Amino acid sequence: MADKYLVQPDINFINEVRANGGESLKKCFQCATCSVACPIAPDRKPFPRKEMIAASWGLKDKLLSDPDIWLCHNCGDCSTLCPRGAKPGDVMASLRMMAINEYATPKSVANAVNDRKKLPLLIALPAIIFIVLGLITGLLDFSPELNEYGEIAHAKFFSTWLVDLIFIPLSIWAVAVFAMGLKRFIGDIHKNAMAEGKTDKETIDTKGFLSALVRVIPSILKHSKFSECGENNNRGTPHMMVLFSFIGLLIVTSVFFVVLYVFGIHGPYSQLNPIKILANISGIALIIGAALLIKQRMDKTDEVSTYKDWYLLWLVLGLGVTGMLAELTRLADAAFLTYLIYFIHLMLVFHLIAFLPFSKLAHLVYRTVALAYNEYSGREAKKI
Amino acid sequence: MSEAQGAPFSGSILVVGGGISGLTTALEAAEVGYEVFIVEKNPYLGGRVAQLKQYFPKLCPPTCGLEINFRRIKDNPRIKFFTLADVEKVDGSPGNYNVSIKLNPRYVNENCTCCGACADACQTEIPNEFNFGMDKTKGAFLPHEMAFPNRYVISSRIMGTEDAQRCKEACPYDAVDLEMQAKTMDLNVGAIVWATGWEPYDASKIDNLGFGQYPNIVTNMMLERLAAPNGPTKGQILRPSDNKAPQSVAFVQCAGSRDENHLPYCSYICCMASLKHATYIREQYPDTKVYIFYIDMRAPGYRYERFYEKVKADENVVFVKGKVAAVEDGGNGQVTLVAEDAVSGEKLHQTVDMAVLATGMQPTAVNAKLPAADLNYTEDGFIINDLDKGGMFATGCANRPADVMMSNQNATGIALKAIQTMMKR
Numbered sequence: 001m002a003d004k005y006l007v008q009p010d011i012n013f014i015n016e017v018r019a020n021g022g023e024s025l026k027k028c029f030q031c032a033t034c035s036v037a038c039p040i041a042p043d044r045k046p047f048p049r050k051e052m053i054a055a056s057w058g059l060k061d062k063l064l065s066d067p068d069i070w071l072c073h074n075c076g077d078c079s080t081l082c083p084r085g086a087k088p089g090d091v092m093a094s095l096r097m098m099a100i101n102e103y104a105t106p107k108s109v110a111n112a113v114n115d116r117k118k119l120p121l122l123i124a125l126p127a128i129i130f131i132v133l134g135l136i137t138g139l140l141d142f143s144p145e146l147n148e149y150g151e152i153a154h155a156k157f158f159s160t161w162l163v164d165l166i167f168i169p170l171s172i173w174a175v176a177v178f179a180m181g182l183k184r185f186i187g188d189i190h191k192n193a194m195a196e197g198k199t200d201k202e203t204i205d206t207k208g209f210l211s212a213l214v215r216v217i218p219s220i221l222k223h224s225k226f227s228e229c230g231e232n233n234n235r236g237t238p239h240m241m242v243l244f245s246f247i248g249l250l251i252v253t254s255v256f257f258v259v260l261y262v263f264g265i266h267g268p269y270s271q272l273n274p275i276k277i278l279a280n281i282s283g284i285a286l287i288i289g290a291a292l293l294i295k296q297r298m299d300k301t302d303e304v305s306t307y308k309d310w311y312l313l314w315l316v317l318g319l320g321v322t323g324m325l326a327e328l329t330r331l332a333d334a335a336f337l338t339y340l341i342y343f344i345h346l347m348l349v350f351h352l353i354a355f356l357p358f359s360k361l362a363h364l365v366y367r368t369v370a371l372a373y374n375e376y377s378g379r380e381a382k383k384i
Numbered sequence: 385m386s387e388a389q390g391a392p393f394s395g396s397i398l399v400v401g402g403g404i405s406g407l408t409t410a411l412e413a414a415e416v417g418y419e420v421f422i423v424e425k426n427p428y429l430g431g432r433v434a435q436l437k438q439y440f441p442k443l444c445p446p447t448c449g450l451e452i453n454f455r456r457i458k459d460n461p462r463i464k465f466f467t468l469a470d471v472e473k474v475d476g477s478p479g480n481y482n483v484s485i486k487l488n489p490r491y492v493n494e495n496c497t498c499c500g501a502c503a504d505a506c507q508t509e510i511p512n513e514f515n516f517g518m519d520k521t522k523g524a525f526l527p528h529e530m531a532f533p534n535r536y537v538i539s540s541r542i543m544g545t546e547d548a549q550r551c552k553e554a555c556p557y558d559a560v561d562l563e564m565q566a567k568t569m570d571l572n573v574g575a576i577v578w579a580t581g582w583e584p585y586d587a588s589k590i591d592n593l594g595f596g597q598y599p600n601i602v603t604n605m606m607l608e609r610l611a612a613p614n615g616p617t618k619g620q621i622l623r624p625s626d627n628k629a630p631q632s633v634a635f636v637q638c639a640g641s642r643d644e645n646h647l648p649y650c651s652y653i654c655c656m657a658s659l660k661h662a663t664y665i666r667e668q669y670p671d672t673k674v675y676i677f678y679i680d681m682r683a684p685g686y687r688y689e690r691f692y693e694k695v696k697a698d699e700n701v702v703f704v705k706g707k708v709a710a711v712e713d714g715g716n717g718q719v720t721l722v723a724e725d726a727v728s729g730e731k732l733h734q735t736v737d738m739a740v741l742a743t744g745m746q747p748t749a750v751n752a753k754l755p756a757a758d759l760n761y762t763e764d765g766f767i768i769n770d771l772d773k774g775g776m777f778a779t780g781c782a783n784r785p786a787d788v789m790m791s792n793q794n795a796t797g798i799a800l801k802a803i804q805t806m807m808k809r
Contacts, residue, residue, distance in 0.1 A: 029679065030679070031638070031642075031679040031706075032707055032709070032725075032726045033707050034709075035724035035731060036707075036708070036710050036722050036724055036731065037592075037709050037710070042731075043731040044730060044731075045730070046724055046729075046730075046731045049724055050729055081592060081645070081709060082644075083644055083707075084644060085644050
């Protein structure tokens with residue numbers, strides 16, 4: 001660490017951290033209980049005590065590029081033991097939200113996603129796009145026929161061509177936004193780690209970093225950091241359910257896509273098809289996982305929950321519920337209902353993909369990268 | 385100490401608590417002519433100060449300050465004191481309070497010469513509360529060697545046993561009276577001063593600091609007893625598990641203090657107490673290392689600051705800015721304390737032979753409700769003085785955390801306040 005450091009407080013930043021759920025920030029008196037209470041903070045430059053003082057001083061640049069805010073899994077153990085009720089866990093969560101905003105472009109979308117008042121607009125957006133594009137291309141049929149087996153097929157209403165016409169560019173957009181953000185993010189966290197003495201590495205070598213990434217993936221899938229948590233330990237299982245159902249549904253969608261375009265076979269699949277079974281299991285797990293996460297957040301009144309937390313949780317639950325309902329109403333031959341629910345389901349999918357780099361869900365990418373970087377940096381192994 | 389006769393002014397003052405604050409208020413009021421009653425729940429006067437090895441500001445042994453006060457009490461006919469006594473009921477208003485006091489039996493009368501024959505005869509051993517249960521005394525015991533009044537006590541725990549009978553038979557002076565009963569006494573007083581003092585905060589409530597889980601984690605008051613020449617180890621600071629001289633001792637400051645989950649306030653004295661304890665250890669063991677883990681060191685005033693500087697200059701005393709928040713087994717009876725050094729930003733795992741939790745003061749009134757209805761308390765249980773209303777006052781640590789010097793200053797002022805209540809009468 002440099003001997004001299006000129007503190008240039010960013011007052012707006014302090015206010016933003018407080019407004020984003022870190023209201024209690026200024027109660028901190030730097031006793032450092034939190035860094036010890038944290039079951040996953042490393043011995044070398046542990047968190048979140050240093051983040052608490054940096055936030056108090058408004059050191060925006062130091063914090064948003066701090067990989068440690070992503071190592072935090074919001075266990076809440078620090079907040080429970082905090083002698084002052086400064087809730088470091090909530091401050092870390094607030095910092096993560098702000099970091100997502102920082103690395104996402106364009107800013108206008110980021111701000112809209114995080115603004116409760118813009119929600120009606122964001123809901124209307126996919127509906128308008130679907131209807132306008134659908135009418136222009138004629139791929140949206142408001143009086144759909146049954147398929148050749150006399151069954152309801154969602155594709156007769158909302159053509160798979162239209163789905164892919166919208167969602168393929170949308171996915172490319174999400175990847176592009178992430179790519180731009182990540183490029184800056186990785187450079188910044190490395191600079192931060194060097195400045196704070198969290199790494200001995202001078203540069204990031206791609207091969208080493210990728211192998212670190214491969215090393216951390218199993219622990220992410222197993223949620224092993226989650227299980228070290230004391231206070232919020234019960235959040236691990238539902239979170240795992242949600243993650244695995246998303247992976248399951250990603251597999252289902254990819255298989256469906258390949259089968260459709262390579263073999264020209266349309267859905268809906270038989271309920272006995274292994275892909276359909278995977279889809280159903282994932283859908284149910286998604287609903288249960290999301291519902292449990294919502295319930296746990298509601299029960300945990302001593303932890304701050306912001307609009308951004310709720311937006312994501314209800315979106316995930318909505319995805320699961322509309323997905324399963326669209327299938328059930330289809331099987332029940334309720335034509336109008338099933339088309340309506342399917343339409344809403346696609347709107348939610350639009351939200352998930354389009355706003356992925358801007359919403360809290362972006363933690364999927366940033367936390368993974370930060371964990372990989374931490375593994376790469378050699379910080380955990382070395383003790384001073 | 386005799387019956388008050390012909391006091392120059394009417395009205396008398398009740399002082400509840402015979403610690404350093406209560407004694408000071410009582411003496412100041414009595415020496416300007418008022419009749420004073422001291423009610424003390426323990427079998428001896430002197431309170432917490434009597435338990436210390438040395439006390440601030442001059443690091444005197446407690447005998448130094450207490451003996452002169454006991455002498456003044458003996459010489460003053462206007463002071464009456466009652467030990468083993470509890471205030472049970474208070475009625476009335478400023479200038480005119482009716483107080484019921486329960487006098488618990490001591491089972492030993494004025495004939496006692498402290499020969500110790502009763503203790504020799506007694507076979508039952510009971511935990512020694514004066515030493516925080518670190519050793520045992522006989523069922524017939526002298527609370528401590530400088531106890532005033534200098535008279536043995538027979539514990540109610542051995543009443544009705546053969547041991548009690550043995551004590552009675554052993555006494556050559558006919559001082560053991562097993563027929564003694566609890567009595568209630570009514571007093572009419574003009575003012576009441578609550579000098580009910582403090583209790584060390586219950587360290588076992590601090591889950592993450594391992595008290596009660598590891599025998600070599602003690603509290604600051606326990607260390608005071610270990611260091612005191614009349615303590616369980618005769619002044620040798622030895623770790624409890626194996627009576628070994630510690631080669632390293634760590635102090636955990638703010639243990640349960642300045643903490644919303646425990647005592648939210650600063651107790652004022654614990655930093656100075658740990659600095660003082662560091663000197664005890666360093667004087668006894670020239671090679672022992674001392675670690676002091678703190679949030680902020682508080683050494684208020686010129687004298688305390690100088691004391692802090694002196695301890696800091698000792699290279700065997702290491703100060704670490706960072707609160708200990710976890711404790712692990714260090715093996716061989718040792719304990720490992722975990723803290724983040726907030727200056728270097730590194731997490732430390734310090735293994736030591738013995739750890740001392742610098743616990744704070746909790747007002748006695750929190751765990752033993754006072755019988756006076758119209759007292760106002762802070763959220764933390766300290767009594768708020770209503771100086772305009774008068775009549776009842778709190779002094780010393782019943783009012784706020786304080787050291788002996790502040791307590792005495794405050795107690796002198798409160799003596800005057802009590803007198804003013806009577807003048808208005």
